[in-house]
Amino acid sequence: MLTIESISPKLLKAEYAVRGRITIRAQELERQGRKITYCNIGNPHTFNQKPLSYVREVLSLLEFPQLLEKDLGDLFHSDSISRAKHILKQMPEGLGAYSESSGVSFVREAVAKFINNRDGISSNPDRIILTDGASKAAQTVLTAIIKNDKDGIMLPIPQYPMYSATMTLLGGHSIGYYLDEENHWQLNEHALHTSYANAVKQGINPLAITVINPGNPTGAVLSYENIKMIIYFARKHNLAILADEVYQENIYSKSSSFHSFAKVMDDMKIKDVSLFSFHSMSKGFYGECGHRSGYLEVRNVSDEMFAQLVKLQSINLCANLVGQMATYLMVTPPHPGDASYELYIHERTSILNDLKEKSLIIGEALNKIDGIKVNIPEGAMYAFVNITLPEYRLNTADIAPDEAYCLALLEKTGICVVPGSGFGQHPGTLHFRTTFLPPKEAILELVQQLENFHREYTSN
């Protein structure tokens, strides 16, 4: 009979803090009847963020195409109906069939066009793979290139722990590089060099650098110049780039804008740095996490290399078809003049404005608390909050001091956040990650509870 001894040491070692110890405890408390506010995960629909109507209208029709033969009155917008018909004309087998391994071809073509429209650069539909969310896209690339425990990937500190967990599972090496908290969490050339040189000194072979922009957990948006620096760095050291750009629509600060790695690289006329970029419908203003919808665009690799990625995808057959269609809808929103255009703009604007307001509210309120400071989030859905604890709170047995803090916060207030140690943090600093997804009023209330808790936790 299998027991814990039967488990691969790689899996035993893998950690995914976003759903780790604190979250498991929160679920226990919830089952006992406690009200829990899950600020641990970017899961917008659980906070009553509504899906975009045009997306759901079309998906609803695709699930039950007989509707298209009926008189639907005003149940659906007319463009949703014509879109569903258009999709099914190209894909008469519908949502119930496996697609090509890399995904339905007209969806890949639409993604390429979306990239072309966004960046003014060309994109090849035959270098796109549709995936079950962006996580799957990243895992596909890492599975393909990690050969042994000497192979390493440069990962930010703090990072999104899906990356480190995947590296642990694959038996590769995570090479951390520090983000610069004092400089809005931008990447720092010196820190990159130090991290790279240390890895090489230890006999590690760095293959690629992962960059998350806008940042998770930092909420930072990288400047154009910062991205240029990263591309030069990657080229100098013959590194591929994994660009996690799932929060590209989530930009709140007036002084920030999103620049894709593909666009910056094209501007630099660099064609010899391999680039893997990920996007997803789980974030942005869609928040369609449950649909597991995403894509991977690959640039500057050989045909044979790309064919191996497709083969890997084929072993899993293909991404779920509803998710593939959701991606199609994400990259082809309604146009001016379409019946659902006004509603689309209204829904999109409300969600993004709300997130923008909340990023400021949480940032400013947190910065007023003694012993707490935070870079006000410029993008994404998270704040990575710096906490100062008194000496006697640092000597925690069997548990990291930030984890002890988050656990106490949970037990006291029902607020579930993730300790900074789950993402990585500079030695001597402590953090937690929180989303700013709860409704505005709830956020102010949360910050108040946090302030009371923090005062109590840090007083003698």
Next chain:
Amino acid sequence: MLTIESISPKLLKAEYAVRGRITIRAQELERQGRKITYCNIGNPHTFNQKPLSYVREVLSLLEFPQLLEKDLGDLFHSDSISRAKHILKQMPEGLGAYSESSGVSFVREAVAKFINNRDGISSNPDRIILTDGASKAAQTVLTAIIKNDKDGIMLPIPQYPMYSATMTLLGGHSIGYYLDEENHWQLNEHALHTSYANAVKQGINPLAITVINPGNPTGAVLSYENIKMIIYFARKHNLAILADEVYQENIYSKSSSFHSFAKVMDDMKIKDVSLFSFHSMSKGFYGECGHRSGYLEVRNVSDEMFAQLVKLQSINLCANLVGQMATYLMVTPPHPGDASYELYIHERTSILNDLKEKSLIIGEALNKIDGIKVNIPEGAMYAFVNITLPEYRLNTADIAPDEAYCLALLEKTGICVVPGSGFGQHPGTLHFRTTFLPPKEAILELVQQLENFHREYTSN
């Protein structure tokens, strides 16, 4: 820039014949305008098999819940409407949110009840994980238990190549055991012992045995006694069992019935053999491959071991929610008295009767061809067809003789089947796998084309 040299040797070595060389060539020909009949993959909806209406009605409503507030006339059956409402009451966040890592709890409860109803045995919802198709379930288990290249899993020959490809990716060892072609592809105790003993002699550590019942690619249904023998064998050698039972509804022969490993093990009062069983909505009479819907039930493992499987799932967040709901609908079909019950029964019966007829048609017609013989499929969707080739067709350079045969068949007729070497076969025998999913008339036409081709290919 990344090239083929950047690819992990494990991925380079992995092969998934169902979407391998022959299929890739078929897609090329199709793009050139040739009509291709894809008998390489069990993808029923591409052959115009219709989805079950009740499933799609409910999924359609779940995608666009505003419909539930409107007057829907007779667009939907009344029980579909009440089901959608019932689901959304338990899951107000809808399809757009991540669920618990192991899947939505009421779905896991329904799966446990389905197993209980099917087998009359108890099943624990907290030992069930909802997955993106059964492939993902199998990969989760294998990822969890393979530690190094000395760890092996016993796999049937012929097998479904997702298993061997996954083992190659994980760096584990595939220990083949021969199925008994002369005895309706049942498992043979002697063959199991030989395979096990050879592996141990080579220093391999067998951890588990995979059994596919009903069989892919064999179309065989295992007898109760055969399953008992396998369980005794597993127990004797301290092996876990991976029971791939995705074709459990696809039983055509009057003399066969489906027995789950869980039920037989329960009858035997054995509680110390770990069992992982997989089911999916991709097969059966649903054929919902594109929804990537499936589950894993785990029996007789420690709590700590199971928790590691859930952690692994958490790194991928969760299975897609539409697929989770599809699984819910699979395990809770309409009841007598429900508005959609009659239609459900009609749709189910038509599909299963059609498959049953076609299993006989293809089996009998193939057996009439000189140089071709086949065990008439008793279940699943495949025939694993034995071909005899003349000496001069066996000396094929750079390509296996069965692959050369399938390639020539494709070029000549447009019929795409998968060579036996992609599944494994007894040395000295040659096969191909074909589905029997095309419509009846098309199947007779296909067999005729195959006969003409075979005669020509084997004549001097």
